[in-house]
Amino acid sequence: xxxxxxxxxxxxxxxxxxxxxxxxxxxxxxxxxxxxxxxxxxxxxxxxxxxxxxxxxxxxxxxxxxxxxxxxxxxxxxxxxxxxxxxxxxxxxxxxxxxxxxxxxxxxxxxxxxxxxxxxxxxxxxxxxxxxxxxxxxxxxxxxxxxxxxxxxxxxxxxxxxxxxxxxxxxxxxxxxxxxxxxxx
Numbered sequence: 001x002x003x004x005x006x007x008x009x010x011x012x013x014x015x016x017x018x019x020x021x022x023x024x025x026x027x028x029x030x031x032x033x034x035x036x037x038x039x040x041x042x043x044x045x046x047x048x049x050x051x052x053x054x055x056x057x058x059x060x061x062x063x064x065x066x067x068x069x070x071x072x073x074x075x076x077x078x079x080x081x082x083x084x085x086x087x088x089x090x091x092x093x094x095x096x097x098x099x100x101x102x103x104x105x106x107x108x109x110x111x112x113x114x115x116x117x118x119x120x121x122x123x124x125x126x127x128x129x130x131x132x133x134x135x136x137x138x139x140x141x142x143x144x145x146x147x148x149x150x151x152x153x154x155x156x157x158x159x160x161x162x163x164x165x166x167x168x169x170x171x172x173x174x175x176x177x178x179x180x181x182x183x184x185x
Contacts (some may be wrong), residue, residue: 003049003060008069011132012180013182019133019170019178021163024057026182030160034180037164052182057141058082059182062090066103080120093136104132112137115166124173133175135166
């Protein structure tokens with residue numbers, strides 16, 4: 001599975017709402033840990049994706065956006081490295097959010113922290129009518145960049161638990177499908 005096909009093949013066109021988790025720096029083995037934490041009540045398929053190169057956040061996160069399956073290239077523009085989907089240059093999260101909002105009507109965009117902080121009733125109101133709920137997490141990436149290995153590992157473990165909690169919380173408001181992906185494949 002090329003990373004540029006994740007949205008087209010696993011998120012777009014669903015009849016029921018889907019939570020699309022974009023977890024910066026999540027690794028395959030963390031996904032395996034997440035599956036274990038979800039328990040047997042969840043029907044889970046874990047499938048690796050081949051990352052877009054170079055394997056850096058501006059490229060990998062852009063590869064997960066709507067339209068990447070049809071038009072995706074890595075480019076330099078104005079001294080910045082990023083990706084291009086159609087006519088849109090995507091060097092950062094702001095540009096990626098703008099593209100997703102334009103291409104997916106009614107998309108709801110939340111951070112993992114925001115989702116976890118919402119009361120269930122407020123979350124239900126926030127996602128009502130949405131076909132795609134994007135949940136962004138940068139906690140693992142930020143922890144890994146701070147240079148404190150043991151602290152970063154504790155944060156990674158906490159994020160996996162937070163993802164499981166977020167999935168359960170969304171299920172409680174009738175968002176029962178989730179796709180969890182990362183910028184590094």
